[in-house]
Amino acid sequence: MGYTRLDENMQQLPQEQGLHQMKSYSDSRANFESIPPGYGDNFQQYTGYDPINTQSYEAPTGPPPGSPEKGRPRGGQQYQGQLPSAKIWAMNKLRSFILAFDIVFHSSPLMFIALALIAARIDGKEVSQYGEHLQQVLLLSPTIFPVIFAALMGRCFKYLGLFLAERGTTLGRLEQLVGSTSLFSALERQISLRGFSVVGYILMILWLLSPLGGQSALRLMGEETNSVLSNGTVQYLNPDTVMETAMGAASDINSARSVFAPIFLASLLSSSKYKDTSMDLWGNVKLPRFSTIENSTSDEWKTVQESNSTNITYASLIGIPVAQLDTIGASNFSVKARQWDVVCDKNEMQGGKQANFGTMDTSTWKVAYTPVNSTCKSWPCSISFKSMANNDAEDEDYFNYTVASCKLSYDMYETKVGCKGRSCTPTAMRKLDLHTGVNYTQDSDAFFRSTPSLNIMSTLPRVDNLGVGSVAFRGSTNAEKWMADPTNFVGLKTYVQLYELSPDVLSNRLTILWNSFFQSTYAMNTLGGNLDQTFNNITQSADSQLFNGTASAVSTPMPSVWRTNWKWFTALLVSSIILQIAAYMALFFKYYTCVPDIIGYASSMTLLNPYVPTPTGGTTLHGLERAHMLQDMRVMIGDVCANEPIGAVAFAKADEGRVARLNRKRFYV
Structure with a gap:
């Protein structure tokens, strides 16, 4: 696909040059029954490109730049000349630091596994200052565990979705995985997609481990006073x-x-x-x-x-x-x-x-x-x-x-x-x-x-x-x-x-x-x-x-001893092990998958978008990298066909004349 940019004078072009006629228009929506006669036959499938007023860029001469950020403009500026190119996942100092951080962060469930094993090891031993310190740490677990669980489990589902998207998957499956960020969102996807699948049930069960793990750490151990009976x-x-x-x-x-x-x-x-x-x-x-x-x-x-x-x-x-x-x-x-x-x-x-x-x-x-x-x-x-x-x-x-x-x-x-x-x-x-x-x-x-x-x-x-x-x-x-x-x-x-x-x-x-x-x-x-x-x-x-x-x-x-509640020990250990497996799976999928992480970011809506006059290159950028490059550009979701009888909703740069605010009384394709 060739890179394109919109002409700076696109606002002055006749509207007939900016739109194709639609070949078919769905008449299944009741809201469109009142459209004036004739309009439905004159619209073609809208592709979002203007084949007349686009220019193709050629690949730059010489070796590709060493850094993806090098030479990229910010704030919606346009390239004058050739666009740069870059390899997917070219390693640099920033990404090396992120990789090291990911390894450490994705190993954090080992902390809860260690706490559970320590509690099991001191079971039956006399109450000591060591056990009291452990108990104080466990009191923080109901707060820390759900936070870490949400971060790591959400990442696992997200990068699993990218992994499947690289190899081809259904949009519904992708939506279930990427949109599953909590128990409620997993249930919401099940209801909204009107398809109660096995994957959806598994996602909800996994999210139930979050409160279970936090509460099990709180109830993991306690003191017990024993006595010896004699005559x-x-x-x-x-x-x-x-x-x-x-x-x-x-x-x-x-x-x-x-x-x-x-x-x-x-x-x-x-x-x-x-x-x-x-x-x-x-x-x-x-x-x-x-x-x-x-x-x-x-x-x-x-x-x-x-x-x-x-x-x-x-x-x-x-x-x-x-x-x-x-x-x-x-x-x-x-x-x-x-x-x-x-x-x-x-x-x-x-x-x-x-x-x-x-x-x-x-x-x-x-x-x-x-x-x-x-x-x-x-x-x-x-x-x-x-x-x-x-x-x-x-x-x-x-x-x-x-x-x-x-x-x-x-x-x-x-x-x-x-x-x-x-x-x-x-x-x-x-x-x-x-x-x-x-x-x-x-x-x-x-x-x-x-x-x-x-x-x-x-x-x-x-x-x-x-x-x-x-x-x-x-x-x-x-x-x-x-x-x-x-x-x-x-x-x-x-x-x-x-x-x-x-x-x-x-x-x-x-x-x-x-x-x-x-x-x-x-x-x-x-x-x-x-x-x-x-x-x-x-x-x-x-x-x-x-x-x-x-x-x-x-x-x-007898002297008071520590007692481990083995039911809660099992709950904490199982929840932590499953979380640790999911964390390492997320780490694997993130760095094994070639596709850039563009799902779920607002900046991804600018990718190859003809209504955002920005460089259409940089397709190897991750969502946050693209957001960094375009963070100063003002955008808007509005009507890009404000002067037409039937409007069109799109994500566009917030320029006067390019996009208008939506109207509840107006019809849109």
């Missing part, structure tokens, strides 16, 4: 040690008062912090009040809701001593213990004569069996609770008192305990037969109803004012103030009105007070939290062993 033994206070309580005899009370009184008052004064916790201030395990969870389920084991621990009512401010706990692992075991329970059904204010409080010289509150001076034959036992509410009246017979009628019981319970290190929480509880154990017999139970319970009734109300004269005029005791308000009870002389409490609230607080005091009266040397965890020198009682051993399931944590 152990935990030592807890033997429930039969209650037989050694100081409440068993008056002499024992007098000799042990200096020990149990400070323990009890210390637990009372610290209750604002430890009342709702599962362990006391010495690290002993506290047990729930069974009556508060008894109706939680119909099963034998009543579940303690750990997630709602603030609503758990613990039976005592002093817990059960436990030894030989694993310091770092988790352990589960069960303990057996006895506890008191007080349930009141009536609480009211009464005057002095009606209350029948008795002498006020020794205490401001009293607990006694009812009727007075009676004994309890079996649990529960009926008791009365009385407390001074004021002493403002001139006659003591008109003092006001809190009077409540209650039931006192004593039972045996087994509690499941779960610990993390030495921090323990009760998880479930059940009721056992009271006589469970070795030393607590029927006679022991009868002894408890007659002696320890009575001694508690007489000792507890006077634990902090023993020997004080005129106690009735010194205000309520700390125990009474605590029952009135456990969060704010330490203060000056005052009287509390316990009759304002509901029977349920009074029952809870009196139960806690009773159990706390009783637990301070036996095995006192074990309550301070200084147990020998090797359990070699715990002081032993003459009548019973102080501690029982119970089986414990111990879960010892």
Whole structure:
């Protein structure tokens, strides 16, 4: 084909010399039905060339220039004389640099393959700074992978299209490959071409690998904490040690008062912090009040809701001593213990004569069996609770008192305990037969109803004012103030009105007070939290062993390790390998194909275009090279037959008179 250029004075030529008559005109479009008669017969196939006003260029003499850019004009200038020629893909410094860059860039998927293999290699190894750095790199993958994927996969389809175009292919196949730059564009080509081909489906599947690869890198690895399960033994206070309580005899009370009184008052004064916790201030395990969870389920084991621990009512401010706990692992075991329970059904204010409080010289509150001076034959036992509410009246017979009628019981319970290190929480509880154990017999139970319970009734109300004269005029005791308000009870002389409490609230607080005091009266040397965890020198009682051993399931944590998610590893590896194959295929097709890369560039529309008065040579140029040469030229898509009844749409240089803007009301061929 000869090179041509348009005459500079083409605008002044008659239009009959610039157009051929069309041999046929399609009448299948409805828009052309209104064309005036005669025009359809006078137009011939439009070729875009003017055979009359064109000139042929001869090849230049001498050797071809060494560089394709040498001597080429810019900005739409015309050659005066002969046009240069060049070889296809003549290598120069610029193209050598581009080749080196392409090799490096098209090898970038190897980075993701390496990351996947490194993650697989550290699977099961301890968490280290090396793995943390790898994890930080993987966090960037969801951003980097889709960008690199789009660039390389799009290049592969583009250069594959050029490769097929060099050897001959269908326009539809070429459009599918070159236009497939994303999942949406691949789907768009399938719909627009109205032909759902296998190639189109493959293209869409390949584009789905982009988000899959990015997300798989994000989920590739994580930390895992393992543990080793083993069986152990935990030592807890033997429930039969209650037989050694100081409440068993008056002499024992007098000799042990200096020990149990400070323990009890210390637990009372610290209750604002430890009342709702599962362990006391010495690290002993506290047990729930069974009556508060008894109706939680119909099963034998009543579940303690750990997630709602603030609503758990613990039976005592002093817990059960436990030894030989694993310091770092988790352990589960069960303990057996006895506890008191007080349930009141009536609480009211009464005057002095009606209350029948008795002498006020020794205490401001009293607990006694009812009727007075009676004994309890079996649990529960009926008791009365009385407390001074004021002493403002001139006659003591008109003092006001809190009077409540209650039931006192004593039972045996087994509690499941779960610990993390030495921090323990009760998880479930059940009721056992009271006589469970070795030393607590029927006679022991009868002894408890007659002696320890009575001694508690007489000792507890006077634990902090023993020997004080005129106690009735010194205000309520700390125990009474605590029952009135456990969060704010330490203060000056005052009287509390316990009759304002509901029977349920009074029952809870009196139960806690009773159990706390009783637990301070036996095995006192074990309550301070200084147990020998090797359990070699715990002081032993003459009548019973102080501690029982119970089986414990111990879960010892191991150092955290890295774990590779093998499903996401496979997804990342497959996506990266396919991307790497596509990248090297693109590299091969780009440099093996002879045809210049002119598909998809705006500058390619100027190639051999008679409406763009530029050199028609340079057919070996790639699209970007041609764009560089013509970047200053103004172009326009418009009507190149503006003065004809039927217009023609073409890409042309934006010169006045050469091309006009399109009109919606006008017909075009």
